[in-house]
Amino acid sequence: MTVTATTDPSELLAPRTVSVARGYRFELVKQLAQLRVRILIGLCWIGPAVAVVLVSGQSTLPSDTLFGREMQATGWAGALVVLSFAGSWFFPLLTSVVAGDVFSSEDRLGTWRHLLVAVRSPRRIFIAKSLASLTVLLICVPGLAVSGIVGGLVVGSRPLAGLDGHPLSPADAAGKLLLAWLCVLAPILAFAAIGLLASVIFGRSPFALLLPAFGGLGMQLASQVLPMPAAVRVALPSFAFLSWNGLFTSPPQLHSLIAGIAVSLAWAAVATALAYVIFMRRDFTSHANDGSMRRAITLGILPLLAVWALSAGVVAAATGATGSGIDAGKLQRSLATSFGHFYVLQSQELYHLSYAAAQLRTTAACTKGSDLVAQDGPGNDWRCTVTWHLPGVNDAVGQAVYQLDVSANGRYVADGDGPNQVNGYFVLHAPYGDAPNPLWQFDGLVDLLAPPSKG
């Protein structure tokens, strides 16, 4: 029988799909029901505060972590150590556990068909899952920040010495800390997108969790340790976990910071787009996806390598950075600035004298190894002589020697090598109690992407 009906064809044919908002809520319920996600959230909100308070009370401080040697001086250093440590090791693990599992878990449970029948739109499932995993990350990350700050406030809100030694008031330190947390959201997005991609490609294979975690840690090692041109290093999303360090110099080192954020957002966009395309092409008639390394290489790893190469090219072209980004001129300028600020601090704590760092007219001369070695790049064989004018004493000049251990990411540790009265180890009285001589050992930073300095 044939009848004539007045019908809106779209109404007749279209299935009633579930809205993204409802799908998102469904995904969030599932995420938050998992014990490991709850444990992670609890750890993020409680762990840093406990760690900051406990570590700040120890006689040995984590001086290998940025701001670690200042943890007794001010609680803001503790809050920054949380960010520094999380950026180096915790964020890749966090993002892989949350985002790297969001699609894989459906494969493990065999629930894809159930989900598709319930939601009726793969596109909305993808959006809902991505937003839900992002939400869990956005619950965890502020937890780390707030918890670190609370721990720091328990230790004490006092001025913080920046990475060039200039003093930051508690309010300045708090403002820069919050800005730094905002900056690391970009690499967190990038790692979360890589986690999504791995989750879509590998399905229920353990690689879905392992690859982003190990890939992230590998990138961290590469961006911190391995020798490579600065532009290539900055083109890794993991670099942006460190580039916030530039906020703590005066003026701020913005080249690396901006490049790192831009690169991270590019990685996030490409990895998310790849994950979306692969997911939308998935055949849901199969019970589960066991992943394949060949697919991972062609659809995941190779495109991301291309993003890395392209980003490196863009960064190099935009900044003119070709080498390691570390040269004698940058180190000399940075060391002289830091020395001046810490000298003023030392004078205040030791003699209660107060004057401006500019009065010292500090300069530094750095050499690396012997004459046969190129005078640039990272290494622990940098030796610098700092010269300054003693304030109030005509033509009196002081000199001190430092050994510099310069990391590939631009961070260095200056270790006083005499004279002992200036930069040796001795204890002096600081507002918060006994403290080591601030000129003995301190952290510094050079901007890898800043134009080469002629010294």
Added chain:
Amino acid sequence: MRTQEVESSPCAVRARGLAKFFGDVVALDGVDLDVAPGQIHGIVGPNGAGKTTLLGLLLGLAVADRGSLEVLGSSVGRALAAPDGVSGFVDAPGLYPALTARKNLAALAALRAPGAPTADIDDLLEQVGLTDVADDRARGFSLGMRQRLGLAAALITRPRLLVLDEPANGLDPAGKRHVHETLAGLAAQGTAVVLSSHRMDDLEAMCSDITILAVGRVVFSGPLGKLADRNGELDYRLVTSDIEAARQVAADTGGIQVLDTAGSQPDRDVLVVRALVSDLDELVPRLVHAGIALRELTPVVSPLESAFLALTEQHAQESSR
């Protein structure tokens, strides 16, 4: 809005010439299927026959490579996702082990838009016999409990077409009764049910119509009674008051073949004969006239299973030629 001509069809499912390929593998080849509202329709076939693929097409998990499919009056196009009103599961029900039974259902119910028909969760839990474990996490559920919770999840949307893959799998007799009663109740309210099963007794108990698939093709589709008519001679098991006398009467009845079951039948009082139904009709009064009490007369293999085996074996032989 525009005026269009649509074919008025009473079918919940109307498929014509459906084909689905996975690379070189032909999963479905020219499948026709009609399921009326209120009908419980069984899909049966050997492993690899294409049952799950067919159910997947009905649920919108895949799209056919050829042919047309109309579900609840809507043409299923090239996009994934079935029309509203279709629900069910294939392979196994999808449940989230970290959630309780109640929360599994509540989370699904929360997906529904305001105003969309949604079943009451407590009623559903009671319907499938899971009220006592409603607040237990699904992680500890047995296969049967998972099946029942999966059925409840499929009923959340008050479907007009319910598609179930092996719904009685792993169920104990009480659970099976719950499922049978639930499906019968749904069918009575006009819901079409399409289910697959390897259990012929389940299909015979629940379905009014069945479709038999073999290597992606339909080898039979229609009412169960029509399928039984396709059988030739079947083996029947007779229990009588006098086995020897019964054997003699059977041997003297035309068309009845007495099978030598020595050693294969544990019960020595059982007689097995091979016959057409019409010949059996003659044997029974003869036994009674001979003063032999007939205590039991049952087919050794169910007529549905016999027809299924005959049709699928015949198809396999034809395909291998």
